[in-house]
Amino acid sequence: MASETEENYIKAIFKITEKNQGAANTNAIAAHLSTSPASVTDMLKRLSSKDYFHYEKYKGVYLTSKGIEMATQLIRKHRLWEVFLVDKLGFSWDQVHDIAEQLEHVDSDELIIKLDSYLGHPKYDPHGDPIPNAEGKFTLRNQVTLQSLEKNEKGTVVGVRENDTPFLQYLNHFNIKLGTKMQVLSQIDYDHSMKVLVDDAVELVLSHKACSNLFIKKTTL
Amino acid sequence: MASETEENYIKAIFKITEKNQGAANTNAIAAHLSTSPASVTDMLKRLSSKDYFHYEKYKGVYLTSKGIEMATQLIRKHRLWEVFLVDKLGFSWDQVHDIAEQLEHVDSDELIIKLDSYLGHPKYDPHGDPIPNAEGKFTLRNQVTLQSLEKNEKGTVVGVRENDTPFLQYLNHFNIKLGTKMQVLSQIDYDHSMKVLVDDAVELVLSHKACSNLFIKKTTL
DNA sequence: TGAAATTTTTAGAGTACTCTAAAAATTTAT
DNA sequence: ATAAATTTTTAGAGTACTCTAAAAATTTCA
Structure with missing residues (x-):
């Protein structure tokens, strides 16, 4: 199983490549994770045997389908927990990010299935961001x-x-x-x-x- | 803030001393955490500056009030999450321990206040174990x-x-x-x-x- | 009380991260 | 095309844990 750190790297790479339409570079990953570029290089080298992404020295990094699958499931978990925090516990939309950031690392497939069902299979989180379904498909908004x-x-x-x-x-x-x-x-x-x-x-x-x-x-x- | 490992050590010491009515010894802690006695000694030495417990070589360990407070809050969080998993998500009582073990390490005071209130301030978890209140007081059962x-x-x-x-x-x-x-x-x-x-x-x-x-x-x- | 059994600690090393400083490679700009 | 600026990597080291094997201390029991 992937460590919390590994999960955060994969999610960061996903978000950067999604925004950039290209490979995620070392500095961008470091900035996203509030760490040093040297740490990122080190981590990418160690992780590169795990098949989450393609890494070429000086060229940056992009996710494999395995990596995309992992990032998507993390985003799904994060956004479902945000819905829970706002709809059920009464948090406001500006209070939930950091808590969901922790909850998303809890490992249990059954938990997410039941949570999703309990929340009524929501399509959007409290900020209007789409929640990928169990297969990883996002419902895109016309916006x-x-x-x-x-x-x-x-x-x-x-x-x-x-x-x-x-x-x-x-x-x-x-x-x-x-x-x-x-x-x-x-x-x-x-x-x-x-x-x-x-x-x-x-x-x-x-x-x-x-x-x-x-x-x-x-x-x- | 305490790491997850630290939290698990403190909780283990609490549970052992509660059961034994005496200091928790190295082997017992190791068994409880599925680790080696050598690792426990090492950890106790490193942690002993943090005032969670009293440690004397070869004598074992017992918690200070600061340590007891921490253990109690962890147990409170664990048991509240178990109530959530059973009452709200529909898990059965034999399925919730491992998930609650992860959820209890999520760090947010506001989350626990709101969760407790959402669950209706339960006094017992799904196994009948008392849930300490915010001040750490357990409601004891007549059993x-x-x-x-x-x-x-x-x-x-x-x-x-x-x-x-x-x-x-x-x-x-x-x-x-x-x-x-x-x-x-x-x-x-x-x-x-x-x-x-x-x-x-x-x-x-x-x-x-x-x-x-x-x-x-x-x-x- | 002293030998045996048990418990605990030490020694030494490994993994998964982190960092800063310096070197190397690449990109940009002239 | 080369110098300057930027990005990335390497080198070397630190922290928070983990381990096994061996030594030391304590407890048990004949």
């Missing part, structure tokens, strides 16, 4: 960033790009959550911020940064 | 072993002495669980087995070993 909407276009919030605590708390502050309705009132050229109407009630100005990190499903009029 | 009952005495099952899988499955086989009613019909001198009436319906003969490991709360007539 765009708030930033990409034109004036007067409407939609509802279906996710956030990064689920870092400060951003989630910023959204809490404006009472923006999954399902919140958004309509673009105007785009402000100067700094690319946007004036929006929230839940048909409140007018807000959101920064460019915030708008690029909010995923919206457009309402077809 | 005797089935073996100690006299002919015709009655009671209900409130716990098991060891919760090893084979014993629990033996009980499953006879449909004996927490709350099952028991009446002693006769004691068989030859091998100290007992003939009992289960739930006012079924007559069974239970071995001496089984009878000594079943905890009963007597029904006062």
Whole structure:
């Protein structure tokens, strides 16, 4: 069985290659795991016999199907636990990442089967990220960033790009959550911020940064 | 923070001293953790600066109040997770030990507060063992072993002495669980087995070993 | 009390990680 | 095309555990 450290390396490689569309390089893995590049090289060399990824010196690394399978199951476990923490225990969406990061390493297939069923086979986690099914398939959402909407276009919030605590708390502050309705009132050229109407009630100005990190499903009029 | 290994050592020492009423010796700790006595000595030496226990060479070890506090919280976490696994996820009582053994090491005070509340502040785990409260106090049960009952005495099952899988499955086989009613019909001198009436319906003969490991709360007539 | 049995510790080494500093390879920019 | 900047690897060492074999201390018992 893979150690917790090994699991974290595989997950980091998966996330980096998913974002980059290419091999994950040493520095990126080190940054992702808050470790040194030297440690990463060392670990990659030791792990390379285990068939989770292809590694060529100076070329970076990409996962094999075995590695992808492992990463996907970890993401499944992480997101199911997040649903549990929010839906059942009453945590808010900005509090669950670190706890799920621990829970995802608990090893029991039966546990995940039962947890999934207990939660009603959820398709999305509390941040709107898709939960892969037992076979590793993600349900993809039809989404765009708030930033990409034109004036007067409407939609509802279906996710956030990064689920870092400060951003989630910023959204809490404006009472923006999954399902919140958004309509673009105007785009402000100067700094690319946007004036929006929230839940048909409140007018807000959101920064460019915030708008690029909010995923919206457009309402077809 | 304590490592998982450290936590397991402290818990083992707690369980051994609780049973023995004396210091935990090296061999006992090694047996409990499936490791070698040499490793235990080494670990005790390294840990002894951390104030969890008193250690004297060749004399064994006993916990300080700091160590007892830690062990108690681990037992609390373990047993709360067992309740979750049985009551919410539908595991049976013989399946939950190993999973709870992993879950108990997840580090989050808020998680345990919320879990406890979600479960309705249970006082006993699925094997009838008391769950210490947040302050570490155990609710003690008024219990005797089935073996100690006299002919015709009655009671209900409130716990098991060891919760090893084979014993629990033996009980499953006879449909004996927490709350099952028991009446002693006769004691068989030859091998100290007992003939009992289960739930006012079924007559069974239970071995001496089984009878000594079943905890009963007597029904006062 | 002293020999035998048992328990515990020490010695020495191995694995799975971690690190910093320096060297090597690659990429970028002129 | 070569120098500079960047990335990656190597070298060497440290920590937190693990082990087996042997030595030392303690306990048991005749």
